[in-house]
Amino acid sequence: MVPKLEAESLTRVVDGDRIVDAVSLRVPTSDVVAIIGPSGSGKSSFLRLLNRLDEPTDGTVFLDGTDYREIDPQELRRRIGLIPQDAALSRGTVAENVALGARVRDEPVDEERVAALLERMGLEGYEDRAVDDLSGGERQRVSIARTLYVDPEVLLLDEPTAHLDTTTEAQIEDLLAELIREDDLTCVLVTHDTAQAKRLGDRIVEFVDGRVAAEGTPADVIG
Amino acid sequence: MTEATIDTFVEQATDPVVITGFVQILTATVLAAIVLGVVYARELDFEREVLTTSGRGLVQVVAAGAVIGVLLAAHLAWATVVLAFMICVAGWISHKRGDAIPGVFRTSVLSIGFGAGLVIVMMTVAGAIETTMRDLIVIGSMIIANAMKTNSLVLDRFTGELAANRPEIEAMLSVGGSPDRAINQYVSTSVYASIIPILDSIKSLGIVQIPGLMAGMIIAGANPIYAAQYQFVIMLMIFAAGGLTVVVNTMLISRRVFTDAKQLDDSVLDAIET
Numbered sequence: 001m002v003p004k005l006e007a008e009s010l011t012r013v014v015d016g017d018r019i020v021d022a023v024s025l026r027v028p029t030s031d032v033v034a035i036i037g038p039s040g041s042g043k044s045s046f047l048r049l050l051n052r053l054d055e056p057t058d059g060t061v062f063l064d065g066t067d068y069r070e071i072d073p074q075e076l077r078r079r080i081g082l083i084p085q086d087a088a089l090s091r092g093t094v095a096e097n098v099a100l101g102a103r104v105r106d107e108p109v110d111e112e113r114v115a116a117l118l119e120r121m122g123l124e125g126y127e128d129r130a131v132d133d134l135s136g137g138e139r140q141r142v143s144i145a146r147t148l149y150v151d152p153e154v155l156l157l158d159e160p161t162a163h164l165d166t167t168t169e170a171q172i173e174d175l176l177a178e179l180i181r182e183d184d185l186t187c188v189l190v191t192h193d194t195a196q197a198k199r200l201g202d203r204i205v206e207f208v209d210g211r212v213a214a215e216g217t218p219a220d221v222i223g
Numbered sequence: 224m225t226e227a228t229i230d231t232f233v234e235q236a237t238d239p240v241v242i243t244g245f246v247q248i249l250t251a252t253v254l255a256a257i258v259l260g261v262v263y264a265r266e267l268d269f270e271r272e273v274l275t276t277s278g279r280g281l282v283q284v285v286a287a288g289a290v291i292g293v294l295l296a297a298h299l300a301w302a303t304v305v306l307a308f309m310i311c312v313a314g315w316i317s318h319k320r321g322d323a324i325p326g327v328f329r330t331s332v333l334s335i336g337f338g339a340g341l342v343i344v345m346m347t348v349a350g351a352i353e354t355t356m357r358d359l360i361v362i363g364s365m366i367i368a369n370a371m372k373t374n375s376l377v378l379d380r381f382t383g384e385l386a387a388n389r390p391e392i393e394a395m396l397s398v399g400g401s402p403d404r405a406i407n408q409y410v411s412t413s414v415y416a417s418i419i420p421i422l423d424s425i426k427s428l429g430i431v432q433i434p435g436l437m438a439g440m441i442i443a444g445a446n447p448i449y450a451a452q453y454q455f456v457i458m459l460m461i462f463a464a465g466g467l468t469v470v471v472n473t474m475l476i477s478r479r480v481f482t483d484a485k486q487l488d489d490s491v492l493d494a495i496e497t
Contacts, residue, residue: 074399089394
């Protein structure tokens with residue numbers, strides 16, 4: 001069976017360093033693959049290659065069996081959504097940020113969808129708030145809603161709780177677990193937190209020096 | 224060089240007013256030295272740039288004065304050559320504010336050439352600039368110099384915006400935004416920032432400042448109201464040339480910071496950050 005997402009010998013060389021070194025990975029539909037590893041092991045760099053925010057030096061990615069170089073990058077990035085480590089919100093209101101996917105394409109904003117997403121994120125009634133007034137946890141919730149607004153087929157999560165305090169981290173993780181379960185999402189999660197990887201991941205991949213060092217079920221890799 | 228040209232040059236260079244000019248430069252230099260002293264004392268670390276820039280500016284402007292004196296006696300066709308040369312030099316000086324962007328020298332020359340060139344041609348056709356060497360060179364250089372300043376400001380701000388807002392730009396790309404849309408607001412911010420000085424100059428016309436050209440015309444005995452009108456025309460020409468320059472250049476350079484796969488080009492961003 002063709003996996004939803006498949007990386008084939010994906011490599012990225014920067015200034016002579018192989019920061020991602022011939023990584024192959026299969027992500028079946030509805031699976032959550034959690035990538036763990038020490039800082040600088042190439043986890044986030046690998047994630048950026050999956051939605052082509054960076055260009056692989058070698059190798060490629062297949063989405064539903066199609067080489068992603070055959071898909072227009074704008075279309076590809078809507079199909080493979082990325083939730084970045086830093087919420088990276090634009091100046092403006094919460095609603096404007098959630099509907100960014102419509103605004104950047106000059107499409108009409110689906111206000112009901114914005115409201116529904118904000119409700120799911122626990123931010124009901126936040127539409128007109130300025131993003132500058134939000135806490136770190138609220139900003140990350142808006143970032144998640146912004147990515148979900150375009151209804152991606154695959155969700156890439158780059159350390160989504162990295163900059164949050166313990167309580168907020170737990171809340172965001174619970175929210176993600178609920179979204180993954182309810183929407184049957186196909187995800188690739190990068191995290192430095194092995195416990196989080198174990199809680200959210202169906203499979204774990206461990207990176208060391210840009211290469212896959214271990215791969216298997218959470219019990220196999222983490223124990 | 225003809226004998227008449229040499230005579231013109233010698234006559235101008237030995238004029239007593241030139242000696243007076245050097246005394247005035249000395250006085251202004253003392254004032255600038257006070258600023259330099261403050262810069263040095265507060266470790267603001269740009270005194271070397273101020274010194275070299277001022278020295279270079281003095282040599283250039285005095286040389287230009289001598290050359291203009293000679294040129295005023297030359298055939299009108301030379302005006303095109305001189306203005307084209309000025310545009311190239313302006314592009315060269317200005318492009319250094321954004322030299323991380325590939326091809327920025329070429330885009331700067333094209334943009335200043337388009338912005339300043341169009342304004343000079345149109346205003347010459349309209350009769351605001353007389354078709355004499357004196358008007359074309361003096362007013363043309365003023366327009367080109369200001370277009371260069373505006374271009375430098377836009378390059379400096381644009382590269383700063385790119386470096387400061389990479390996550391936001393990539394967030395827009397990540398939801399399917401085109402490169403143009405992803406940097407649109409940063410281009411607008413840069414363009415606006417670059418024209419703030421000229422907008423403020425227009426706002427303060429006659430209140431905070433009596434600009435040089437107007438003052439010169441009044442001193443030379445022109446009708447003050449006409450001098451003011453003409454100064455306003457000059458300011459609008461400067462604004463138009465600067466505005467056209469930065470609009471064209473940001474259009475040209477904004478494509479160059481992305482790869483064919485609609486990614487922010489790492490090599491450009493790395494060069495900006497270093």
